[in-house]
Amino acid sequence: MNETGCCGPTPAVDAKAREDRAPAMSSAPGRPADLELISLTGGDFFMGSDAGEGEPADGEGPARPVWLSPFRIARTAVTNRQFADFVEDTGYVTYAEEVGSSFVFAGLLPDDFPPTRGLLDAPWWRETPGACWRRPEGTGSDWRRRGDHPVVHVSWRDALAFCRWADLRLPTEAQWEYAARGGLEGRRYPWGDDLTPGGEHLCNVWQGRFPAHNDCADGYAGTAPADAYPPNGFGLHNACGNVWEWCADRFSVTHPSGPLRDPAGPAVGERRVIRGGSYLCHESYCFRFRVAARSANLPDATAGHMGFRCAAEALQDSPARDPSRKDTP
Structure with missing residues (x-):
């Protein structure tokens, strides 16, 4: 693993080496019965922020007009129980399972946890043998004790494999932010400006x-x-905090001049966008749990605070939420 900043470890392997890795699939798409998609009308909104609350290197601004076609997005992040259905159906092996370890926040490990390598710039991340979606804190932990929690230790490619199995996809970054805002524009959080x-x-x-x-x-x-x-x-839960959520887009800190219609990110770039922040975010250190905040990681990165949410194209003649917006950027 390479050393990195607060939003999670990055893999030292060449991401391109795994680009063509495909999961084993059953004969027909599967989908957990409790994976609920919400239909949204799309339309115009202002993406990003000019508030200057983020890191300049994150490329949050400028606030820019974006127009989105109707789409669907999951009410929650994918849970451990839902991911277990996928693994049982396909026999899929995640990247963390393949390499035999992932990174866990030290505060969640037992006091007698043996010394392992941490990150130079973020020593609270500890490489933990056996840590993966099945065992979120390594040996002795079990996903079954938290079946309704978001699955973690999943890479972008692992998330993509689940989506393909479920006949879904990852949301674009613009779709994620539009949905996370919940109809409010120019606000810090999905509910307003106060934490x-x-x-x-x-x-x-x-x-x-x-x-x-x-x-x-x-x-x-x-x-x-x-x-x-x-x-x-x-109707979306936990669009801020809890776990980082992978988006489909490659990451860039520059944005085309608007107005933009259904933007899907740059055509080239190694890192993929992550959104929403996690249970480790704090205003004094990582103020990235705001709806405009963003970060990125390599497609094979895994850690105990990284998950994902699914999306899909709109259904024909599907009713969609279209609340009136009361706020302006």
């Missing part, structure tokens, strides 16, 4: 002083159930 309006916690992020002490005031030290906390205006 805890009226003292209520509406997402799973770090409270306290990162990385030494987490107050867990939101109720969780690690992942929360995929449908924890109230949904946004479009």
Whole structure:
């Protein structure tokens, strides 16, 4: 593994070496019965932000007009139970299982965990033998104790394999942000600008002083159930915090001049976009759990805070949510 910043370790292997790796597939597409897609009308919205709250290298701005065709997106991130259905049907082996380890936040490991390699710039990430979607914290942990939590330790390619099995796809970055905003524009979070309006916690992020002490005031030290906390205006749960979510797009910090219609990101580039932040985000260190915030990683990167959400094309004559927007950027 290479050393990297706060949003997760990156693999040292050449990503292109695995580009043609295809999962074993059953004869027909499968899909967990509880994977619910929400139909959205699309239309115009302002993507990104001019607020200057993010890192310049993340390329959040400028706020730019985007027009989207109707599409569907999952109500929640893919859960452990749903991913288990996929593996049982196909025999798929994830990248973390293939290499025999992944990275886990040190605060989730037992006190007697043997010393292993951490990251130079982020020592709270510990390489953990056996860590994968089945065993989120390595030996002794089990996904079955958190079947309704988002699956983690999945690479972009693993997420893509699940989507192909389910006859779905990953959302574009523009679709992800439009859906995450829930009909509000120019707001920091899916519900407004205050992190805890009226003292209520509406997402799973770090409270306290990162990385030494987490107050867990939101109720969780690690992942929360995929449908924890109230949904946004479009019915999506946990668009901020909990786990990073892979998008289809390659990453770039420059954006074409608008207005843009159904943008799908640049045609070249190694890294893929991740959105939404995770349970490790804190305003003092990684303020990337805002709806405009973004980051990226290589397609084979895995860690204990990286998952995904599925999307699909609109159904013909499907009713879709079309709330009126009350806010402007």
